[in-house]
Amino acid sequence: MLKFIVIGVALFFLFKLFKGDTRKKDKFSDKDRDRLIASGEMVKDPICGTYVDKSADIRVKDETGVHCFCSFECRDKYLKRLAPGTEE
Ligand SMILES: [Zn+2]
Numbered sequence: 001m002l003k004f005i006v007i008g009v010a011l012f013f014l015f016k017l018f019k020g021d022t023r024k025k026d027k028f029s030d031k032d033r034d035r036l037i038a039s040g041e042m043v044k045d046p047i048c049g050t051y052v053d054k055s056a057d058i059r060v061k062d063e064t065g066v067h068c069f070c071s072f073e074c075r076d077k078y079l080k081r082l083a084p085g086t087e088e
Helices: 001-026 028-037 070-080
Strands: 040-042 050-052 058-062 067-068
Touching: 028 040, 028 050, 058 070
Parallel strands: none
Antiparallel strands: 040 050, 058 067
C-alpha cells in the first residue's frame, strides 16, 4: 500500500515540475510584460511592435534615442526608413 502512496507522491511532483516547466517556456504573461514595460525594462520594436528586452543586442542609436529590435530584419527596415534614398 505504501508503494502506491510513494508512486502517487512522485507522480504529483513530476506533474508539478512539468507544469512549472511549461510555464517557464511561455513568453511573459501580460502582467509581467506590463510591469517590465512600465519599469522600462522592455522597449517596443518600432517596426513590428514586439516588446524586446532593453538589453537586446540588436539596437540602433539615432537622434531620437536608442531603439531595440527583435531581429536584424526589423533593424534593417528601420535603417532603410531612416535613409530612404538607399532603398533598392
Ligand atoms: Zn521586430
